[in-house]
Amino acid sequence: MTRRLPLLCALLGLASVLLAAGAMAHSVSEQAQQRMLIGGFFDAAWIGAEHMLTGYDHLLFLLGVMLFLTRFSQIVVFITAFTAGHTITLLFATLAGITANPYLVDAVIALTVTYKALENLDLFRRWFGRPSPNLLLMVFIFGLIHGFGLSTRLQEMTLAKDPELVTKIIAFNIGVEFGQIAALALMTAVVKVWRTSTAFPAITRVTNGALIAASGVLLATQVHGYVTSAQDVAAVSDSVQSPS
Numbered sequence: 001m002t003r004r005l006p007l008l009c010a011l012l013g014l015a016s017v018l019l020a021a022g023a024m025a026h027s028v029s030e031q032a033q034q035r036m037l038i039g040g041f042f043d044a045a046w047i048g049a050e051h052m053l054t055g056y057d058h059l060l061f062l063l064g065v066m067l068f069l070t071r072f073s074q075i076v077v078f079i080t081a082f083t084a085g086h087t088i089t090l091l092f093a094t095l096a097g098i099t100a101n102p103y104l105v106d107a108v109i110a111l112t113v114t115y116k117a118l119e120n121l122d123l124f125r126r127w128f129g130r131p132s133p134n135l136l137l138m139v140f141i142f143g144l145i146h147g148f149g150l151s152t153r154l155q156e157m158t159l160a161k162d163p164e165l166v167t168k169i170i171a172f173n174i175g176v177e178f179g180q181i182a183a184l185a186l187m188t189a190v191v192k193v194w195r196t197s198t199a200f201p202a203i204t205r206v207t208n209g210a211l212i213a214a215s216g217v218l219l220a221t222q223v224h225g226y227v228t229s230a231q232d233v234a235a236v237s238d239s240v241q242s243p244s
Contacts, residue, residue: 036157036168044168048175051153052183057109057218058146059183064116064211065139066187067204070195078139079184085143086150087173093151094169102156103226105149110222112142113215117208150176 032050035043052058065082069075093099115138118124124132132138154172158165194203 033157036154036172037162040164041167041171044171045175045178047157048172048177049179049182050175051150051172052176052179056214057106057113057149058180060113060211060214060218061109061116061142061146062180062183063187064113064120064208066184066191067120067207075184075188078136079180081136081140082143082146083177083180085140085145086147086176087143089144089147090151090154090173090176091169093148094154095166097155098148099152099155100148101226101229102149102152103222103229105145105152107219107222107226109146109149110215110218112145113218114212115142117211117215120204120208120211 032047036047039047062079062082065078066075069078119132119135119138122132124130150172154169158168162168194200197203
């Protein structure tokens, strides 16, 4: 029973993640938008931390990265690469006003979670007979993609002509980093407990399977959101062109 307890905890925890992933996408509430528009530095930082801690796509990807890192130095290197990537695109895309449909961006982010889980399961070697691409490089590239997603959401919450735009971008990013640190601290503790169990190989298989399933839920949610929003835009356009 003692040996099975970590596996049971993993199953329960991952089940809750799956339910949460289906229930919460990377939406931006009206309250967050108003706080970003009228608030100051600390409001923007709080929203950034909140956005990271409720952004299940980012958290799932980080869990996938953390799962097989055994040394603290490895964690520092990989998380630094991810942080550098998302900081670059968050700052650059927001300042330059580069954006895209948020549903499509989040759909791509969901695919990065799938990729990491498949890489963890060594399916590249099994399917293609070759090792997966350099992991550190891929984590950096995926950091760029995640940063673009953060930028897209940030631009929904603020105005390009906001006189405090740069300050709010920096504050938002600082908040994102604090949120990431908090999430990583919890993940590190959980994975450390998992490693003490003889069931760890089974836990990793269950975890990566759950990551794939969760990313599939997130992908379907974002695709549905994109289709629905496109239909709404088309309906509004039709009503304007054909007044009663």
